[in-house]
Amino acid sequence: MAEMRNKQVILKDYVSGFPKESDMNIVDSTITLKLPQGSNDVVLLKNLYLSCDPYMRIRMTKDTTAELGALTPGFPLTGFGVSKVVESGHPDYKKDDLVWGITNWEEYSLVPTTGMYKIEHNDVPLSYYIGILGMLGLTAYVGFFELGSPKKGENVYVSAASSAVGQLVGQFAKLHGCYVVGSAGTKEKVDLLKNKFGYDEAFNYKEEPDLNAALKRYFPEGIDIYFENVGGKTLDAVLLNMKLHGRIPVSGMISQYNLTQPEGVTNLAQIIYKRIRFEGFVISDYFHLYTKFLEFVLPLIREGKIVYVEDIAEGLENGPAALIGLYSGRNVGKQVVVVAHE
Amino acid sequence: MAEMRNKQVILKDYVSGFPKESDMNIVDSTITLKLPQGSNDVVLLKNLYLSCDPYMRIRMTKDTTAELGALTPGFPLTGFGVSKVVESGHPDYKKDDLVWGITNWEEYSLVPTTGMYKIEHNDVPLSYYIGILGMLGLTAYVGFFELGSPKKGENVYVSAASSAVGQLVGQFAKLHGCYVVGSAGTKEKVDLLKNKFGYDEAFNYKEEPDLNAALKRYFPEGIDIYFENVGGKTLDAVLLNMKLHGRIPVSGMISQYNLTQPEGVTNLAQIIYKRIRFEGFVISDYFHLYTKFLEFVLPLIREGKIVYVEDIAEGLENGPAALIGLYSGRNVGKQVVVVAHE
Structure with missing residues (x-):
């Protein structure tokens, strides 16, 4: 043999x-x-x-x-x-x-x-x-639609916005009629966000010495949904800019995985004042939605409405x-x- | 006049x-x-x-x-x-x-x-x-029953457990058939928790140099519901001890209100791994439940089932x-x- x-x-x-x-x-x-x-x-x-x-x-x-x-x-x-x-x-x-x-x-x-x-x-x-057709697509779908409970016209912020999950969250949010801003770490990615994925606005977080100020500029009325991919300092700045009854589906915290001592998040009391729902999820719990998700996303891919x-x-x-x-x-x-x- | x-x-x-x-x-x-x-x-x-x-x-x-x-x-x-x-x-x-x-x-x-x-x-x-008959009673009721979604037999931890809200959460949880542990900062309060409010276990957090270890002792199988009153280091230790699909209704963070720089919470990634729902609330949003709450709590007071x-x-x-x-x-x-x- x-x-x-x-x-x-x-x-x-x-x-x-x-x-x-x-x-x-x-x-x-x-x-x-x-x-x-x-x-x-x-x-x-x-x-x-x-x-x-x-x-x-x-x-x-x-x-x-x-x-x-x-x-x-x-x-x-x-x-x-x-x-x-x-x-x-x-x-x-x-x-x-x-x-x-x-x-x-x-x-x-x-x-x-x-x-x-x-x-x-x-x-x-x-x-x-x-x-897009596996667990990552399902992650974007479940995090945005199930945990995010989006309404048309709401303000959505996506960090790591050109990532495997982030690029989909942004496109789902646009298809749903939301205002969507994404951040990423290079000019090339920021260009992709605006020109390929259809984000309304995008910025390079490495060029923003004060992320709180950047978010205030892009979200003068605050953020309804923050799709959390990174954690740490980004989360801290976002908490200051959430709207009342905002939702934060927590998909990942990539900025923290390599730290022996994770960064402290100091603005958690905002979760009370603003009645924020901050919810972690692991996609294997939602596999029962996979068939429904495929029926949603396959036509969008075939029609070129999602890239x-x-x-x-x-x-x-x-x-x-x-x-x-x-x-x-x-x-x-x-x-x-x-x-x-x- | x-x-x-x-x-x-x-x-x-x-x-x-x-x-x-x-x-x-x-x-x-x-x-x-x-x-x-x-x-x-x-x-x-x-x-x-x-x-x-x-x-x-x-x-x-x-x-x-x-x-x-x-x-x-x-x-x-x-x-x-x-x-x-x-x-x-x-x-x-x-x-x-x-x-x-x-x-x-x-x-x-x-x-x-x-x-x-x-x-x-x-x-x-x-x-x-x-x-008990005002906003604080309603806070304990809404936080525990509405946001906490308790099931009989679940494990509940209450910090600031003899406080105006905490003492009620513990009693509601016992009436609901949960296992309830509370912490407070003096021997007198710990005695109250056990002897007056019916907590299953209680401890003085000031005598626990390692809160994580203390929680592991009281909750070898983990915590289903943490009623958050204090924030900061307590929250950090609790996050390490939550069970899968745990709920953390956030009523307050008293340990943080007087700090010019709040303590950093470092274990938030647990919210993903354990699929935790961490949700802040402000009780004025739930005033429509006040009449229902009074009908629930007045008989309990009159019958001596709640003190x-x-x-x-x-x-x-x-x-x-x-x-x-x-x-x-x-x-x-x-x-x-x-x-x-x-």
Whole structure:
């Protein structure tokens, strides 16, 4: 039975502070492309696209929050991916089926079918299933529509606004008739926000020494919905600029994941004065809305009413650099790693 | 027409840091006990009981949050009170009616009838209308039942647990079949929590060098509902101990009101991992529930199923000391100032 090379990205050890490329090793392992006997609930996958997502840093910390669970040093990273079935022990999956779900950072993976979903619509780029058509799209949809309870004409602020999730929140908000302002960290991203994603206004937060003043300029009447992606000082400034009964769906806090001591948020009393609902969510709780979401978003993609910008890194060996680039904001749009083109 | 002495508590100037007795003056003013002609929407009141509430400190800060509005130096403090109508320009109020609502810190007040409510049930202590039967009782009720969405058997933590609001939250939670732990700052208060209010457990937070460890001891399985009265470091420790899908209704943050630079809260990312709903509220938004609340709580008081502990300061001249005592935790239970016994 043929042994194949199986290149892998291995976590060397737990990380503290900012992750570096050297925290991961690229190794050439081998794999037998055959399911072990009696494997009814597993599939052997050829991985095509892997997803780089901010939350992955949290799993690189020893004794991290139990809800996410830590990765294991010496083993490959895990995360969302799009893959092709090589062999299946489960009747619902057949050879050559395309699937998306949790897989490993390697060329071939033997994974359980739990959390694996068949791709039914392939008239759109397959990599979309780890972005707009996967958990990230659902995150934007649930955070904005379910937790944000938006009304037409309301004022929406999105931080990390060109990110995998942020770019969608901005476009959903515009389609819903809201006034939308986004911030990002480079001129290129700010241009994208205005010219590609249709944000009403956009600014480079690195050029704003006083974020509170910037927000007052863009939201003289205050913010109804803040889609929280970053946390820390940004959140503190936003709290001063929320409107009465504002909503803050909390999708992530990327600015905090690499700090050994997170920044203190000092303006939380605003949550009382302004009757703010500040609510965290983890998208796996909302998977029951996935079919409804697909029915909403697929036509918008096909009609060109929603665009999705990806930042493609070619080759598994470039995965570590792509992943750590998230934390310095090097990526423009959704960061994808191509392991193989089908 | 008789001029009467009208003793007043005047705010001398805006306060920064902890308030002191010397921030207020006791002055003997005079008042004519007669309504000005054509006053249709005002009443002349003889004040009986005045309420000392933590939020009052916020109004002593210049340029305070617009939602609460600052007091005016040179004028009496304002706040909740129970009063007797001396003369009325409004057909709904008659001489000798008992009312509760917003009044001034003085013996006699000329105030608008907006926000003034007639006392219909006087088989209970009148001072209860600035406590359990007023906005504070409603605060405990709304925060716990409406925002907290409690289920029987859930774990509830109350900080400032013997306070005007806290003592009620604990009792409501016990009546609802929850496990309830409270913290307070003296042995006397901790004894009250256990022996009078029926908390399952209680502890003195000043004797716990590691609040996180204390909460782990009392809540090995985590906290479902944290009724937030204090903010700051307590909130930070609580966030580490919340259960999945926990709720934090935010009623107040007394530990922060006197700080020129509030403490930073660093564990907010827990709100994501644990899908926590952290929601501020201001009780005036829920006044439509007041009648429903009275129907709920009056029978409980009459049957002795709910108790209410008050800390009574006799005489308006002792008002300033009573008020500032809130911020060092000197009061035991609801702090009331008696201006006159009917």
